[in-house]
Amino acid sequence: MPSSDSEDFESADEGRSSPNKRERKKRLSSSNYSDNLESEQDNKKLEPVINKEASSIKENLPKDGWDDFDIEEESLPNNEPQKEETKASIVKPESSAAKKESQTSGWDDFDDWGNDNDNDIKEQPQKTKPQAQNIQEAPSSQQTSTKSDGWGWGWGVDSLLSTATAGISNLTTQVSQGISTVLETGIGAPDPEELARISAKNDTKPNSAEEKMISAETNHEQSNQSSATEGAFPFGSLLSGVTKFVETTGTKVIAGGLDTLETIGKKTMEVLQDGDPGLAKKRAMLGLDSGDKPVLSQVLREARAKADEEDQLREAKREAKAVHYETLFDDYEGLVHLEALEMLSKQVTIRIEERLRTDPDKRQDIKETLQQVAELCEMPDEEDEEEEEEVSEGASKGDALHERLQRATRDIGLKLQFQPLIKQYTEILTWLETDDPSITEKAVYKKAVSSLAQTTALCVELYHKTGEMLLVKSRRSTADEADALTQLTVVLTKHISDLATQFTEKLTSHATEDKDQVNNYITNVFLEAGNSSKYIENAFQLAIPIVQIGAV
Amino acid sequence: MAYAYLFKYIIIGDTGVGKSCLLLQFTDKRFQPVHDLTIGVEFGARMITIDGKQIKLQIWDTAGQEAFRSITRSYYRGAAGALLVYDITRRETFNHLTTWLEDARQHSNSNMVIMLIGNKSDLESRREVKKEEGEAFAREHGLVFMETSAKTAANVEEAFINTAKEIYEKIQEGVFDINNEANGIKIGPQHSTAGAGGAGGAGAGGAPPGGCC
Numbered sequence: 001m002p003s004s005d006s007e008d009f010e011s012a013d014e015g016r017s018s019p020n021k022r023e024r025k026k027r028l029s030s031s032n033y034s035d036n037l038e039s040e041q042d043n044k045k046l047e048p049v050i051n052k053e054a055s056s057i058k059e060n061l062p063k064d065g066w067d068d069f070d071i072e073e074e075s076l077p078n079n080e081p082q083k084e085e086t087k088a089s090i091v092k093p094e095s096s097a098a099k100k101e102s103q104t105s106g107w108d109d110f111d112d113w114g115n116d117n118d119n120d121i122k123e124q125p126q127k128t129k130p131q132a133q134n135i136q137e138a139p140s141s142q143q144t145s146t147k148s149d150g151w152g153w154g155w156g157v158d159s160l161l162s163t164a165t166a167g168i169s170n171l172t173t174q175v176s177q178g179i180s181t182v183l184e185t186g187i188g189a190p191d192p193e194e195l196a197r198i199s200a201k202n203d204t205k206p207n208s209a210e211e212k213m214i215s216a217e218t219n220h221e222q223s224n225q226s227s228a229t230e231g232a233f234p235f236g237s238l239l240s241g242v243t244k245f246v247e248t249t250g251t252k253v254i255a256g257g258l259d260t261l262e263t264i265g266k267k268t269m270e271v272l273q274d275g276d277p278g279l280a281k282k283r284a285m286l287g288l289d290s291g292d293k294p295v296l297s298q299v300l301r302e303a304r305a306k307a308d309e310e311d312q313l314r315e316a317k318r319e320a321k322a323v324h325y326e327t328l329f330d331d332y333e334g335l336v337h338l339e340a341l342e343m344l345s346k347q348v349t350i351r352i353e354e355r356l357r358t359d360p361d362k363r364q365d366i367k368e369t370l371q372q373v374a375e376l377c378e379m380p381d382e383e384d385e386e387e388e389e390e391v392s393e394g395a396s397k398g399d400a401l402h403e404r405l406q407r408a409t410r411d412i413g414l415k416l417q418f419q420p421l422i423k424q425y426t427e428i429l430t431w432l433e434t435d436d437p438s439i440t441e442k443a444v445y446k447k448a449v450s451s452l453a454q455t456t457a458l459c460v461e462l463y464h465k466t467g468e469m470l471l472v473k474s475r476r477s478t479a480d481e482a483d484a485l486t487q488l489t490v491v492l493t494k495h496i497s498d499l500a501t502q503f504t505e506k507l508t509s510h511a512t513e514d515k516d517q518v519n520n521y522i523t524n525v526f527l528e529a530g531n532s533s534k535y536i537e538n539a540f541q542l543a544i545p546i547v548q549i550g551a552v
Numbered sequence: 553m554a555y556a557y558l559f560k561y562i563i564i565g566d567t568g569v570g571k572s573c574l575l576l577q578f579t580d581k582r583f584q585p586v587h588d589l590t591i592g593v594e595f596g597a598r599m600i601t602i603d604g605k606q607i608k609l610q611i612w613d614t615a616g617q618e619a620f621r622s623i624t625r626s627y628y629r630g631a632a633g634a635l636l637v638y639d640i641t642r643r644e645t646f647n648h649l650t651t652w653l654e655d656a657r658q659h660s661n662s663n664m665v666i667m668l669i670g671n672k673s674d675l676e677s678r679r680e681v682k683k684e685e686g687e688a689f690a691r692e693h694g695l696v697f698m699e700t701s702a703k704t705a706a707n708v709e710e711a712f713i714n715t716a717k718e719i720y721e722k723i724q725e726g727v728f729d730i731n732n733e734a735n736g737i738k739i740g741p742q743h744s745t746a747g748a749g750g751a752g753g754a755g756a757g758g759a760p761p762g763g764c765c
Contacts, residue, residue: 336595336610340627347626468592472619 323449325528329535334457338539341464344471345542348549355552366552369478373548376482377540380490398426401495408487411480414469421458421495424451428499432506441510445521448503449528455499456532459492463539467546476550485547489540493533500529555599555608559719560630560736561712562660564652565637566645567616570671573702574637575613578712583703590615592623600713602720608740609716621655628659632728632736633667633715638686640670640699641678646685653693661735663727665718667696669711674701 329335352370356363395403405418428451463485470481504522512518563571572587572594579596596611612631614624628634634656638645649668656666670686683699690697696714700707722728723737730737 333595333597336612340593340595340612343626343629344623465591468620468623471623 323446325449325453325531328450328453329457332454332457334453334460334535337457337461337464338535338542341460341467341539341542344464344467345545348471348545352545352549352552369551370548373478373482373551374544376479377486377544377547379486379537396426397429398422401425401491404491404494405488408491409484411477412466412470412484413473413475413477413480414466416462416466416469418462421455421462424454424458425495425499428455428502432502441507441512441514441518441521444503444506444510445525448500448507448521448525451499451503452496452525452528452532455496456535459496459532459536460539462488462492463536463543467543470543470546470550473550478547478551481547481550482544485540485543489536492536496529496532496536500525554606555740556605557720557723557730557740558608558610558738559632559716560738561609561611561633561635561715562628562631562656563611563613563635563637564624564628564656565616565635565669566639566642566648566652567618569616569637569639569642569645570702571616571635571637572613574635574669574671574700574708574711575611577702577705577708579611581705583705585703589617590620592620593627598712600716602713602717605720606740607716607720609712611712625655625659628656629661630734630736631660631664632719633665634660635667635669635711635715636695637669637671638681639672640681640683640686641672641675643680646670646681646689649689653695663722663735665696665715665722666693667698667711667715668693670697670699671702673699673706674704 326335352366356366359366399422402418402422405416405421409416428447431447466485466488470476503525507518507522507525510518563575565571567589572590573583575594575596576582576584576587579598590613592615594613596613598609598611600607600609612627614620614627636649636652636656638649640646653666656664668686668690670681670683686699687697689695696718698707698711698714700711702708719728719737723730728735728737730739
């Protein structure tokens with residue numbers, strides 16, 4: 001609100017009694033405030049306090065204005081009609097007096113704005129005056145407070161926030177000030193009718209317009225019984241006052257709050273140091289002095305030990321993850337190949353079932369064929385495995401594997417890609433042969449798990465690719481295919497167990513003090529090898545329908 | 553590799569349009585002018601970050617050859633995103649888009665995000681399909697459109713990442729049920745509790761291998 005507005009109110013006051021703004025302020029902040037309020041019971045009680053505090057209040061004028069305002073409002077949300085009514089009754093005669101007074105002090109020349117509300121206006125001072133009062137109290141430099149005061153019709157919200165402020169502040173002062181203000185407003189301030197007129201005059205200013213509106217509204221509401229007014233008032237004010245109010249009050253509360261906190265802090269220190277300079281006793285009592293040194297270092301040591309332990313745990317977890325078979329298998333794309341193979345297998349199974357359903361005549365034949373293929377795909381016993389011909393002498397282990405794989409899949413009628421598997425095996429062999437003493441058993445174990453995971457992933461990929469190629473093959477030879485895949489599975493599972501054996505041999509050859517740990521590693525390697533074999537057999541089973549569909 | 557989500561992508565389109573090259577450019581940031589014919593499906597994976605979350609894109613690069621059509625169809629299921637690729641220098645690859653799209657729509661879930669890609673944008677002199685035509689087709693069928701070059705890497709990142717962003721948005725909107733793996737989205741292994749053992753690896757025969765830990 002422009003400061004000119006407060007000037008207007010000021011001048012309204014001037015017309016009545018005070019010729020000078022400063023003087024008016026002084027008067028407001030002193031006990032003179034309540035000059036006319038002898039009738040009010042509380043007033044007398046509180047007067048001495050006010051006198052005592054007068055000087056400090058003067059320094060803090062905007063705040064006073066607020067708190068005065070607040071405390072009056074507090075009674076509103078409380079919904080104490082009785083109190084309110086008494087207040088109103090106190091106020092009423094005064095307001096009419098004020099009106100008369102103001103009419104004789106140069107306000108007569110105003111136009112007849114608000115005439116239609118004539119009856120109501122008389123009752124308005126009760127609400128309007130606090131505002132006028134507040135504005136007068138607020139120095140014009142304090143734009144924010146002035147503004148909020150001007151808008152301070154937001155009784156409901158107002159009181160909430162300001163109650164908090166008041167609570168923090170020196171209650172005695174505030175209450176006394178507040179009450180005296182309330183009472184005085186009933187006496188000294190100009191009549192709302194005049195306020196309204198001033199507003200009308202200054203209708204170029206939005207705030208005045210707003211006020212005018214509110215005044216009108218207020219008048220209207222006030223025409224009802226005072227109890228009704230209490231209920232209705234906050235709503236009208238909420239509408240207009242909330243926005244502006246929030247921003248100004250925010251600043252206010254923070255500023256006031258900080259001041260209060262500072263005061264509390266200072267006071268606390270004073271109390272604490274009272275009879276205990278330097279807080280020596282209290283420190284001793286809290287164990288913050290001499291005695292704390294060993295304790296503190298002890299605490300720090302413990303904390304550090306704990307942190308170290310946690311680090312080790314985390315490291316162990318990370319390590320465990322690094323040699324986590326499933327994760328590695330996924331990273332080597334084993335999982336996704338298995339997933340794709342499974343999708344193919346399901347698709348094919350659906351097709352086979354469809355064929356069984358749509359061709360009832362041949363159903364028995366088809367079933368028999370499927371059964372035959374399934375039998376062909378049964379894994380040979382361990383003993384049969386031993387009969388396997390030995391590969392040519394002198395060939396490297398990698399070549400030997402290649403030879404076995406090719407021999408196994410000789411009749412499948414597809415050109416399968418074994419290179420990745422052979423290449424990987426060769427790399428593993430090279431790694432195993434390097435006799436580097438710096439390689440720890442842990443490193444060997446890690447290499448073993450990762451090699452097994454990678455080999456298994458490549459095997460699964462092999463089944464997947466074989467399955468895909470079988471499905472697009474033009475001429476199927478189911479029996480051969482079934483046989484080839486079965487043999488392939490034998491070779492691959494053998495390959496896995498070979499790998500595991502070689503890694504465990506490497507682990508065993510490692511001279512180490514920690515035999516338990518090595519044994520643990522060896523167990524795990526065989527465990528993962530078993531895991532690998534399961535994946536491979538799983539892939540093989542998924543491939544069987546793909547072989548079967550070639551026969552039906 | 554820890555990730556918050558895994559998105560399954562599928563790359564489809566006629567043979568020779570550059571599907572495998574797009575994948576290679578995206579995963580390895582390199583271009584290989586002569587590429588083996590893809591058999592069935594090949595895989596690629598890369599981590600990206602969206603909204604501060606690590607997302608693993610698992611890309612299924614399918615064979616474009618007609619012979620593999622029936623096989624690749626079985627891979628459509630469970631894809632969250634699809635890159636439908638044509639070659640801007642060969643009109644017939646553009647003409648086949650409708651068939652590809654029908655296939656994709658029929659065999660995948662309805663929420664799948666499809667990105668239409670006109671590849672080989674570096675071969676401007678041999679262009680047979682105008683960019684506007686691609687845009688029009690995409691508009692008509694509700695696809696996202698982009699012209700890319702696997703050779704120069706132009707728009708390759710964007711194609712994959714924008715698709716991922718769209719999927720991610722759909723997750724945020726609740727369109728995708730991330731707990732249903734048929735949507736092509738898996739929640740990553742946040743806190744793997746499995747120890748070094750991993751004995752429970754291979755499940756029973758038909759158990760879905762997904763959702764690893």
